[in-house]
Amino acid sequence: MTALISINLRTFAAADPGPGGWQPVLDLAKAADAAGVDKVVVSDHVVFGENLEAYGQAELGGMAGGRQPTGPDGHWLEPTTVLTALGAITSNLRLGNNILLAALRRPVILAKSLATLDVLTGGRVDLGVGVGWQAEEYEAAGLDFANRGRQLDHTLAVCQALWSSCPADFSDDQLEFSRIYMQPQPVQPGGVPIWVSGTVNPRAMRRLARFGSGWIPWGDAMAGDMESHIGQMREAVAGYDRDPSGLGVVGTLPIVRTDDGVDLAATMDSVPALVEAGVTDFRAHLPIPSDAAEAHDYLAQVVAAFRPAASR
Structure with a gap:
């Protein structure tokens, strides 16, 4: 599996950026596409309550000690809409979520939109999914926060049923249909690849084994010894009768910073070992210039340094 380099696009703002304020997102995607970056990903929130401290609570699905990047009145663009706009202005970039709160969407509509x-x-x-951390978001959608994992599994099962056969049949404790036609189906065989986010816990690993093409580590699994975390993931997935060898893994590109910026050569020194450990998608959190032309040139240098390191 060829290792990819990807970047997060900031599709949220603490306040209304005003007319044309989102244009830099589009410009950066075009620059990344032209520079040879493999993938861009975007984040998701539909609505907010006021209990933003919940983001720092790992037991709720958040990041221990983490802080939500905007207030409750922050502006967040809807991810699938953004990816549609990006798809229209790029040619090669893979377009993904990090992550989509898929359980908040009606499964049949999500399946149709992504197809x-x-x-x-x-x-x-690529569809990256997770359960989220905010109870108010589920409550506003009329869903039970306590059952968000079960609802996510249901959503993914419906999507895969509609993506993999036509006519499609489906039955679980929430929904039943038979001989339902949804065309067109995704171009990718088997449907849109699903990347499951989570820690190495039984529910997330069962979801990854059942639905996943790749794993987006979360919480403690994002830091420290990636080889150990990937080994734990593979062992857990194998316990659910799934061969984990073909699963992709997201990892953070370890940035080596200097007084003058980023030492690209030193940054790429860690790539071969991470590839050997199983990382297939390197998220690069880089100081990308705001000017589109400068962003292109900078990212082209990053890609040129990454390719040989990833193939050693």
Whole structure:
């Protein structure tokens, strides 16, 4: 599996950026596409309550000690809409979520939207999913926060049923249908690849084994010894009768900073060992210039340094 380099696009703001304020997102995606970056990902929140401290509570699904990057009145763009816009102005970038709160969407509509996007982009879509941390978001959607994992599994099962056969049949304790037609189906065989976010816990690992093409580590699994965390993931997934050898893994590109910025050569020195450990998608949190032309040139240098390091 060839290792990819990807970047997060900041599709949220603490306040209304005003007319044209989101144009830099589009410009950066175009620059990344032209520079040879493999993938861009975007984040998701639909609505907010006021209990933002919950983000720092790992037991709720947040990041221990973490802080939500905006207030409750922050502006967050809807991810699938953003990826559709990006797909129209790029040619090669894979377009993904980090993460989509898929359980908040009606499964049949989500399946249709992502299949449409996959067709229009020639099969460039990845679906990254997680359960989230905010009870108010589920409550506003009329869903039980305590059952969010079960609802996510249901959503993914419906999507995969509609993506993998036509007509499709489906039955679980929430929904039943038979001989349902949904066309077009995704270009990618088997449907849009699903990347499951979570710690190495039984529910997330069972979800990864059942639905996943790749793993997005969360919490403690994002830091420290990636080889150990990947080994734990693979052992857990194998316990659910799934061969983990073909699963992709997201990892953070370890940035080596200097007084003058980023030492690209030193940064890439850690890549071969991470590839050997199983990382297939390197998220690069870099100081990318705001000017589009400068962003292109900078990212082209990053890609040129990354490729040989990832193939050693």
